[in-house]
Amino acid sequence: MPNAKHAQRLAIALLAALALVACSKNEDHAADPAAEARSSSAGLPEGRIAVGEQLANAKGKATGQSCIDCHGADGNAPIDGTYPKLGGQYADYLAHALQDYRGGRRQHALMTPQATSLTDQEIADLSAYFGSRPSQLRDLHGVY
Structure with a gap:
């Protein structure tokens, strides 16, 4: 055959x-070593958790607030019920959100100016830090 x-x-x-x-x-x-270092769907470099923790506690130039001031320790205790919990959130989700604030595609009176000066590496670091924190997020499926 x-x-x-x-x-x-x-x-x-x-x-x-x-x-x-x-x-x-x-x-x-x-x-392309730069391509190898990109680790997220947001096209960012590898995030560094320890550096992200330092950034999360540093006061921003635009508002004088740190991430922790508004979102709480580990990103799990926001000062306002309308502010999201960041701890344990997907790092890529956080990175996309910060990129959108930085680019003006997402608007918030505090977040937009805070994110405007963030570099890609800083966004990756913050996202890695908050993504690594314990999560208090919960699925709302079945909650009425």
Whole structure:
């Protein structure tokens, strides 16, 4: 059966080609150290938890407030019920939110000016810190 052997060889060749494409993409990624350091869907560098903790406690130039002043210790005790709990939130979610505040796509009287001067690395660090904290978030499924 020449057709069966031909189909089998074609399938093997196709799989080999797909494997080569996948490997070449990994090589391209490895050739770009900056791309390798990007770790989130927000396209940010790897977040550093310890640096994020320092940033979370530092007073912002724009408002004179720190993240902790408004969101509480570990991001779990907001001073106002309308402020979100940040502790244990997905780091990528936090990063996207901060990028949106920085870019003006999301507006808040305090957050927009606080985020305006944040660098990509600072956003990654803050997101990593708050994402690493114990979570008090809860699923509201079934809550009426």
